[in-house]
Amino acid sequence: MTEVADALAQQVWDLVFAYDAAYDRAAQVAGLSAAQACLLEHLAGDSRPMGELASELQCDASNVTQLVSRMETRGLVARTPNPDDRRIKLVSITPAGRDVRRVVRGAFEFPSERLALLTDQEQRLLSGLLGKMLGATS
Amino acid sequence: MTEVADALAQQVWDLVFAYDAAYDRAAQVAGLSAAQACLLEHLAGDSRPMGELASELQCDASNVTQLVSRMETRGLVARTPNPDDRRIKLVSITPAGRDVRRVVRGAFEFPSERLALLTDQEQRLLSGLLGKMLGATS
DNA sequence: CCCTTTGATTGATTCACTAAAGTTTCTCGA
DNA sequence: TCGAGAAACTTTAGTGAATCAATCAAAGGG
Numbered sequence: 072m073t074e075v076a077d078a079l080a081q082q083v084w085d086l087v088f089a090y091d092a093a094y095d096r097a098a099q100v101a102g103l104s105a106a107q108a109c110l111l112e113h114l115a116g117d118s119r120p121m122g123e124l125a126s127e128l129q130c131d132a133s134n135v136t137q138l139v140s141r142m143e144t145r146g147l148v149a150r151t152p153n154p155d156d157r158r159i160k161l162v163s164i165t166p167a168g169r170d171v172r173r174v175v176r177g178a179f180e181f182p183s184e185r186l187a188l189l190t191d192q193e194q195r196l197l198s199g200l201l202g203k204m205l206g207a208t209s
Numbered sequence: 210m211t212e213v214a215d216a217l218a219q220q221v222w223d224l225v226f227a228y229d230a231a232y233d234r235a236a237q238v239a240g241l242s243a244a245q246a247c248l249l250e251h252l253a254g255d256s257r258p259m260g261e262l263a264s265e266l267q268c269d270a271s272n273v274t275q276l277v278s279r280m281e282t283r284g285l286v287a288r289t290p291n292p293d294d295r296r297i298k299l300v301s302i303t304p305a306g307r308d309v310r311r312v313v314r315g316a317f318e319f320p321s322e323r324l325a326l327l328t329d330q331e332q333r334l335l336s337g338l339l340g341k342m343l344g345a346t347s
Numbered sequence: 348c349c350c351t352t353t354g355a356t357t358g359a360t361t362c363a364c365t366a367a368a369g370t371t372t373c374t375c376g377a
Numbered sequence: 378t379c380g381a382g383a384a385a386c387t388t389t390a391g392t393g394a395a396t397c398a399a400t401c402a403a404a405g406g407g
Contacts, residue, residue, distance in 0.1 A: 075332050080320040082339040087228045089343070090221070092267060106363060122385060129230060134364055136387055141362080158372045158385040182218040185342045194213050197338045200331055201220040204323045205227070244394060260354060272395055274356055279393080296354045296403045 090181055097179035101171045110138055111147065111164060111172040118151065118163035147171055228319055235317035239309045248276055249285065249302060249310045256289065256301035285309055 091105075098108035106128075113119070113127055121139065125132040139162055142148045147168035153159040164172065186194060229243075236246035244266075251257070251265055259277065263270045277300055280286045285306035291297040302310065324332060 073329070075329065075336060076321070076324050079324055079332055079336045079339070082336060082343060083224075083228070083320055083324075085343055086221075086339060087225050090225045091229065104362065120385085130363090131365065132386065133366085133388080137363080140387090156373070156385085160386065182221055183214070186214050186217055186221075188342050188344070189338065191211070191213065193338055193341070194217055196334065198213060198217045198220060200327065200335045200338070201217070201224060203331070204326055205220060205223055206326070242393065258354080268394090269396055270355065271357080271397085275394080278356095294354085294404075298355065 093181035094179060097175050097181075100178040101174040103171065103175065106138060107142055107147075108172075108175045110135075110142065111168055111175070114148065114162065114164040114168070118161035120153070120159045120161055122159070124162065142168070231319035232317060235313050235319075238316040239312040241309065241313065244276060245280055245285075246310075246313045248273075248280065249306055249313070252286065252300065252302040252306070256299035258291070258297045258299055260297070262300065280306070 094108070095105050098105045101108065103111070109128065110124065113124055121135050122132060124139075125135045128135065139148055139150060143150060146165055149163050149165055150160045151163065153161050189197065232246070233243050236243045239246065241249070247266065248262065251262055259273050260270060262277075263273045266273065277286055277288060281288060284303055287301050287303055288298050289301065291299050327335065
């Protein structure tokens with residue numbers, strides 16, 4: 072690696088560190104852990120099977136079971152069996168969950184704050200570079 | 210936020226997610242948790258007081274106590290009192306710790322892999338943009 | 348010398364995560 | 378159609394990370 076790449080690696084580290092810390096704080100504002108906030112974020116439109124969530128979050132299914140259980144007791148998500156295949160449990164976000172998710176999103180100012188430091192031109196440039204870096208994602 | 214910024218925010222999220230996952234995996238290769246690997250990374254040249262580590266890692270001092278304790282029993286770090294101020298414990302990395310740290314660094318291919326997808330020109334460009342984004346770090 | 352502050356530890360609790368069974372439901376082939 | 382096996386989720390047990398409150402020991406200041 073060249074010196075440029077070394078400095079760049081450090082910058083990426085700093086970015087990730089700051090980003091993670093900011094996300095933790097945003098989740099905490101809503102009384103959630105980062106993992107819980109992340110789960111809410113993955114509950115799009117309707118309802119999703121546990122297994123899908125596990126693979127998206129890249130963690131064990133039993134981990135999702137526990138996460139969902141904790142959040143279910145707090146009324147943030149709901150579990151309903153899939154009538155077509157009763158092995159499958161569909162997880163959906165409740166209105167209360169939607170509220171909490173809104174709070175998290177509102178408190179997570181990091182991206183908009185930092186990206187606002189760049190001009191439109193620069194943002195397009197950065198997007199292009201990140202696209203190239205992430206292109207062949209494993 | 211514009212549509213460009215939205216897409217960009219998603220790209221940054223993806224980058225951070227992939228980065229975190231890769232770091233976890235690299236640490237695991239060396240039999241460490243991410244937190245432990247991170248601690249080793251903060252043990253530069255000689256030895257550092259616990260308190261300094263806590264503030265750098267942005268966590269409670271008691272958390273560092275536990276981390277260091279676990280790693281001390283595994284012979285990766287050492288604790289020595291500071292003769293000038295005997296309240297202070299200085300943490301240093303052992304030769305074994307250095308070995309393990311080398312393994313982590315070797316297994317953490319994410320930055321070099323991804324940055325290698327960019328030309329020198331593009332890397333300089335990215336570095337400039339990140340510098341601007343991280344400039345006024347809180 | 349007390350008294351306060353500082354640095355680190357201890358104890359208790361919660362959450363995230365993993366691994367290893369265990370349960371229910373489905374599927375498919377004989 | 379029945380039974381073996383797979384699939385999807387749950388349970389249990391154990392570990393690590395993290396935080397908070399309380400404690401302890403050493404400095405330092407009046």
